[in-house]
Amino acid sequence: MSLTMPRAGPLAAIVPPPALAVDDASKRYQSPAGDIVAVDRISFDVAPGEFVSLIGPSGCGKSTLFHAIGGLTPLSGGRISVAGEKVRGANPAIGMVFQEESTFPWRNVLDNVAFPLEIRGMAKAERLARAREMVALVGLTGFESRYPTELSGGMRQRVSIARTLAAQPKILLMDEPFASLDEQTRMLLGDKVLQIQQQLHQTTLLITHSLTEAVQLSDRIVVMTFRPGRLKRIVEVHLPRPRTPEVLTTPEFGATVAALWADLREEASRGLASSENRPP
Amino acid sequence: MRGAGGWLLAPLVGLATIVAIGAAVQGLLLADVISVYVMPLPTQVLAALGRVVTEEHVPARFVLTSVETASAGVLTVLVGVPLAFLLHASSLQRAAFEPWVAAWAGAPLVLAYPLFLVLFGRSPLTPVVMGFASGVAPVVLKTLEGMDGIRPVLIGVGRSLQLTEAQIFRKILLPAALPSIFTGMRLGLTFCLINVVAVEFLINLGGLGQLINEMAERYDLPGTWAAIGFVVLASVVFFIVMERAEQWLQRSH
Numbered sequence: 001m002s003l004t005m006p007r008a009g010p011l012a013a014i015v016p017p018p019a020l021a022v023d024d025a026s027k028r029y030q031s032p033a034g035d036i037v038a039v040d041r042i043s044f045d046v047a048p049g050e051f052v053s054l055i056g057p058s059g060c061g062k063s064t065l066f067h068a069i070g071g072l073t074p075l076s077g078g079r080i081s082v083a084g085e086k087v088r089g090a091n092p093a094i095g096m097v098f099q100e101e102s103t104f105p106w107r108n109v110l111d112n113v114a115f116p117l118e119i120r121g122m123a124k125a126e127r128l129a130r131a132r133e134m135v136a137l138v139g140l141t142g143f144e145s146r147y148p149t150e151l152s153g154g155m156r157q158r159v160s161i162a163r164t165l166a167a168q169p170k171i172l173l174m175d176e177p178f179a180s181l182d183e184q185t186r187m188l189l190g191d192k193v194l195q196i197q198q199q200l201h202q203t204t205l206l207i208t209h210s211l212t213e214a215v216q217l218s219d220r221i222v223v224m225t226f227r228p229g230r231l232k233r234i235v236e237v238h239l240p241r242p243r244t245p246e247v248l249t250t251p252e253f254g255a256t257v258a259a260l261w262a263d264l265r266e267e268a269s270r271g272l273a274s275s276e277n278r279p280p
Numbered sequence: 281m282r283g284a285g286g287w288l289l290a291p292l293v294g295l296a297t298i299v300a301i302g303a304a305v306q307g308l309l310l311a312d313v314i315s316v317y318v319m320p321l322p323t324q325v326l327a328a329l330g331r332v333v334t335e336e337h338v339p340a341r342f343v344l345t346s347v348e349t350a351s352a353g354v355l356t357v358l359v360g361v362p363l364a365f366l367l368h369a370s371s372l373q374r375a376a377f378e379p380w381v382a383a384w385a386g387a388p389l390v391l392a393y394p395l396f397l398v399l400f401g402r403s404p405l406t407p408v409v410m411g412f413a414s415g416v417a418p419v420v421l422k423t424l425e426g427m428d429g430i431r432p433v434l435i436g437v438g439r440s441l442q443l444t445e446a447q448i449f450r451k452i453l454l455p456a457a458l459p460s461i462f463t464g465m466r467l468g469l470t471f472c473l474i475n476v477v478a479v480e481f482l483i484n485l486g487g488l489g490q491l492i493n494e495m496a497e498r499y500d501l502p503g504t505w506a507a508i509g510f511v512v513l514a515s516v517v518f519f520i521v522m523e524r525a526e527q528w529l530q531r532s533h
Contacts, residue, residue: 070440071440072436072439072440089442090439090440090441090442091442092442094440095440096436096437096440098433098436098437100431100433101433102431102433102434102436102437104434104452104455104456105456106455106456106458106530115441115451116441119441119443119447119451167441
């Protein structure tokens with residue numbers, strides 16, 4: 001494991017553009033108490049096929065950045081680009097998986113997964129075939145005709161992931177997709193995401209507050225400070241790939257988690273103190 | 281309910297319950313606990329059904345009442361659903377008009393039938409407009425409730441997939457609100473039927489309402505109850521049609 005400072009400067013102009021680049025991104029909100037800086041001049045990038053996690057304490061602006069990268073919230077300053085092209089609004093190159101359960105309850109699993117293809121006007125037979133592939137990829141074969149109410153929380157999140165992957169985005173952007181699930185299900189779904197990433201070589205940015213999840217899945221981890229959300233450090237994870245569930249038991253895994261916690265502890269403490277001092 | 285024939289069990293239990301209640305009422309009437317001058321024997325009502333159907337042109341009356349009710353019901357949807365979407369789009373308009381719509385829903389509009397009679401004449405238009413006027417408020421209110429219940433993340437999914445506003449409405453907002461909209465439509469249709477039959481009854485304008493009035497004026501108690509039974513049948517038919525329509529619409533989104 002090595003700890004590096006954020007990517008800087010002049011060389012970036014002569015190398016091919018990364019899959020995703022966040023340059024000097026800031027987001028301010030106006031409130032009666034004055035301007036609130038949610039994200040403050042943060043920069044990092046994600047190379048093609050790379051799995052990067054963004055980690056930070058609650059309230060550090062992770063979800064704000066998620067919406068900004070997805071093009072759903074405009075930045076107050078800075079720039080986000082995909083393969084060198086500036087992001088202006090929602091972008092077909094970016095597939096978003098939301099923290100909240102987001103399957104359509106009136107559609108069965110197959111029709112949920114086929115939804116983005118239906119919107120693009122793909123022929124029914126072709127889109128259902130593609131949807132079946134994605135359903136198999138997330139391990140839900142046999143559940144194609146079930147409705148979301150008939151599925152567990154973990155299965156529903158897998159449907160959301162399959163729906164996003166069906167659109168074949170260049171970048172998979174996930175905002176704490178397993179946050180509402182129990183620890184065991186989270187770990188199993190982490191394994192599933194690893195399998196998918198290794199199978200598709202999918203460029204992925206995962207927003208998370210789970211240290212183990214970040215280390216288990218990522219090539220690099222972007223650590224954010226507590227409010228205002230700034231880039232604290234980028235941690236490279238040198239665990240071997242392909243990663244199996246056994247990686248969780250290795251000394252390297254434990255050391256990386258410990259180093260990450262050392263970075264995050266101060267920020268998490270600030271977040272806790274801030275929430276304790278907040279008037280009820 | 282699962283298993284072969286399981287789908288039949290619930291309707292059979294419902295039917296058996298009605299038969300049991302009828303048998304209990306028959307027993308109370310025969311024991312003179314309830315006066316036969318207040319309520320006829322259920323067996324007399326059943327025996328009167330055939331006579332009323334043939335002598336009183338029930339099929340034509342059934343069709344007239346159903347067409348008037350369905351017309352009023354379609355109007356409630358055509359006006360009520362877009363109106364609710366407009367109110368939902370503007371918090372000012374909603375704050376200004378929703379209390380009025382809620383008050384309208386509780387108003388006994390049937391009492392204003394002389395006004396409607398003056399405005400629309402002694403024609404089928406009067407029961408249709410009265411049915412619409414009484415049925416539109418629940419459609420608006422339940423549609424608003426359905427819109428309020430849509431989870432913002434579903435709209436976020438639509439935006440992330442670059443859906444246009446029209447696609448978000450058709451593919452996400454409408455199907456997400458559909459169960460609540462149909463609850464409003466069922467309520468609205470019930471109000472439409474009640475008002476259509478009431479106006480037919482009050483101004484002798486044909487249909488099943490007029491039949492109930494005529495039977496009552498002849499002191500034909502079994503015939504009166506048989507006519508009421510046909511109104512209940514119309515209500516059941518509308519309920520089944522609405523249920524099928526909802527299932528079809530849900531599948532098509």
